[in-house]
Amino acid sequence: xxxxxxxxxxxxxxxxxxxxxxxxxxxxxxxxxxxxxxxxxxxxxxxxxxxxxxxxxxxxxxxxxxxxxxxxxxxxxxxxxxxxxxxxxxxxxxxxxxxxxxxxxxxxxxxxxxxxxxxxxxxxxxxxxxxxxxxxxxxxxxxxxxxxxxxxxxxxxxxxxxxxxxxxxxxxxxxxxxxxxxxxxxxxxxxxxxxxxxxxxxxxxxxxxxxxxxxxxxxxxxxxxxxxxxxxxxxxxxxxxxxxxxxxxxxxxxxxxxxxxxxxxxxxxxxxxxxxxxxxxxxxxxxxxxxxxxxxxxxxxxxxxxxxxxxxxxxxx
Numbered sequence: 001x002x003x004x005x006x007x008x009x010x011x012x013x014x015x016x017x018x019x020x021x022x023x024x025x026x027x028x029x030x031x032x033x034x035x036x037x038x039x040x041x042x043x044x045x046x047x048x049x050x051x052x053x054x055x056x057x058x059x060x061x062x063x064x065x066x067x068x069x070x071x072x073x074x075x076x077x078x079x080x081x082x083x084x085x086x087x088x089x090x091x092x093x094x095x096x097x098x099x100x101x102x103x104x105x106x107x108x109x110x111x112x113x114x115x116x117x118x119x120x121x122x123x124x125x126x127x128x129x130x131x132x133x134x135x136x137x138x139x140x141x142x143x144x145x146x147x148x149x150x151x152x153x154x155x156x157x158x159x160x161x162x163x164x165x166x167x168x169x170x171x172x173x174x175x176x177x178x179x180x181x182x183x184x185x186x187x188x189x190x191x192x193x194x195x196x197x198x199x200x201x202x203x204x205x206x207x208x209x210x211x212x213x214x215x216x217x218x219x220x221x222x223x224x225x226x227x228x229x230x231x232x233x234x235x236x237x238x239x240x241x242x243x244x245x246x247x248x249x250x251x252x253x254x255x256x257x258x259x260x261x262x263x264x265x266x267x268x269x270x271x272x273x274x275x276x277x278x279x280x281x282x283x284x285x286x287x288x289x290x291x292x293x294x295x296x297x298x299x300x301x302x303x304x305x306x307x308x309x310x311x312x313x314x315x316x317x
Contacts, residue, residue, distance in 0.1 A: 036060040051135030060124040069314040070115045073249045073290045077136045079108045083125040083172045094152040098122025104168050110240040112151035115292050133205050139191050145240040201238045209250045251275045252290050268295050
């Protein structure tokens, strides 16, 4: 049973929205429409453009709104701020449920290594900031491995800042997207920071995601003038994942982009080789681990949302 999004139509430069999502039950003739609005936009400030891939807003006003979907491992880091919600988190599952007490909820996911099942219930009003690799690190006060020690958790790093609560209140008090974006960018710039480790990890990420040439962990550590042990510790501290596991997810995402958005590759074997999967068996093994299915079945089951930047598999129990 899959949830299919309505076609997006451009509303303004860099922003797209849908008026509804269609819940299609394929093993019956039932079709249910659940009103939901999704808008995405891109950072304007040059500093934020370096570290933020995009933002998106999701709003569903119906108290009966209920959607469940799988999200898949990613090298980007999503931070979602809900206007008023509570959550249930367990292994490979995150549930977010509307409440009436007006308490905001912020959730963050690291680069997890298996499909993450997400359930949203009740009226939804949330902002998601999708950070590029190492992007979130510029806006937090502790190492990312401390902030995101689990695949999914409540995000509390900004809770002690009065400016954060002011931002939350002002952001959700308006429906003007231009005003919301200005408030968000002003807040992020106010908490922006840097660290001497960041440039080193940035260089490592560039090498790990260089698919024109295969770089071993040992070679990367040598280029960074670090021992392999020191490199692994530094990378895990700031990424909350090992370099080897990160590289596997990066390969997966690279092959996903090639399959969905490149005209160059027609066969799955070509897609695998272009992302440095050394043989078809390994390609299939990685997809089975990261998506729960083989590549062919996976590509036939997913939906693209938010200017085709979000890849989900929607389900209804």
